[in-house]
Amino acid sequence: MVSARSLSNVMHHSNAMENLAMKPSITVACLGGGPGSDVLGVLDYFMKYMAGFEGQLNIHLYDREGKWGPCWESLKTAIKAELHDDRVAVSFHDFDVTIATADKNKPDLENADLITMHYFMEEVFSERGKTNVVECFKHIVQTAKPGALFLYSGMYMYQVINWVHQLLGDKCKLKPTTGPLKREVSKYYKEEFKWISRIKVNLNEEEDLDLELFDDIKEDLETKYDRMEVTYRYNGDVVYRLYQKYK
Numbered sequence: 001m002v003s004a005r006s007l008s009n010v011m012h013h014s015n016a017m018e019n020l021a022m023k024p025s026i027t028v029a030c031l032g033g034g035p036g037s038d039v040l041g042v043l044d045y046f047m048k049y050m051a052g053f054e055g056q057l058n059i060h061l062y063d064r065e066g067k068w069g070p071c072w073e074s075l076k077t078a079i080k081a082e083l084h085d086d087r088v089a090v091s092f093h094d095f096d097v098t099i100a101t102a103d104k105n106k107p108d109l110e111n112a113d114l115i116t117m118h119y120f121m122e123e124v125f126s127e128r129g130k131t132n133v134v135e136c137f138k139h140i141v142q143t144a145k146p147g148a149l150f151l152y153s154g155m156y157m158y159q160v161i162n163w164v165h166q167l168l169g170d171k172c173k174l175k176p177t178t179g180p181l182k183r184e185v186s187k188y189y190k191e192e193f194k195w196i197s198r199i200k201v202n203l204n205e206e207e208d209l210d211l212e213l214f215d216d217i218k219e220d221l222e223t224k225y226d227r228m229e230v231t232y233r234y235n236g237d238v239v240y241r242l243y244q245k246y247k
């Protein structure tokens with residue numbers, strides 16, 4: 001599982017939280033947040049970069065309970081035992097973009113200041129055409145509050161970057177990032193997508209990341225995908241884009 005530290009790094013490099021530090025409370029929702037890795041990523045970010053934050057921090061993780069339920073229970077117990085801070089509240093929600101019931105694919109994001117999607121959109125990309133998936137993302141974008149931030153990050157895949165832009169582009173502004181932008185010249189890109197931010201994850205820090213991650217699909221990657229895209233993936237580059245819903 002791709003680690004928490006890369007989410008913490010992406011939050012830092014994207015400056016996602018720069019105008020939130022003075023708020024009395026901050027709510028972060030992690031879509032496809034996994035076994036709890038994204039909760040750890042958000043906590044890591046706050047410990048490293050927001051140590052002076054004195055308000056309440058609410059973290060909501062959304063993923064499929066059937067897959068991660070037992071991990072969530074363990075993490076809840078560990079957080080209770082280790083994190084002696086009443087100002088942090090963590091909750092886990094059963095969420096499936098493909099299942100059309102009010103409680104499964106209609107997450108309650110109205111209070112979220114930041115909605116993360118870390119290594120999540122590429123996971124559901126192949127299902128993007130299904131009615132339930134379309135409805136789910138429509139609901140998410142519509143019900144997010146004005147000014148809410150969407151932080152999309154993950155594997156370097158042109159098609160996914162374009163899809164995310166299609167989903168968010170109309171209702172949100174793509175925020176400029178402060179880091180050096182890389183110009184991508186690719187037949188896959190339309191003009192407005194040519195400036196993309198990415199950071200390198202230090203694979204030595206990612207103890208849980210299998211360094212031979214792509215070996216089984218190496219041939220496919222090299223013959224069917226754009227050369228630069230594949231190079232970035234091998235390098236462990238994380239692409240990220242920060243959007244803000246129009247006020």
Ligand SMILES: C[S@@+](CC[C@H](N)C(=O)[O-])C[C@H]1O[C@@H](n2cnc3c(N)ncnc32)[C@H](O)[C@@H]1O
Nearest residue numbers: 002032033034037063095096097098118119123
């Ligand atoms: C690659 S993992 C990333 C997890 C975490 N964000 C991280 O970076 O460690 C993708 C996550 O998407 C979730 N996922 C896949 N399909 C989903 C669906 N249809 N609805 C909700 N979550 C889904 C998986 O359960 C998994 O936790």
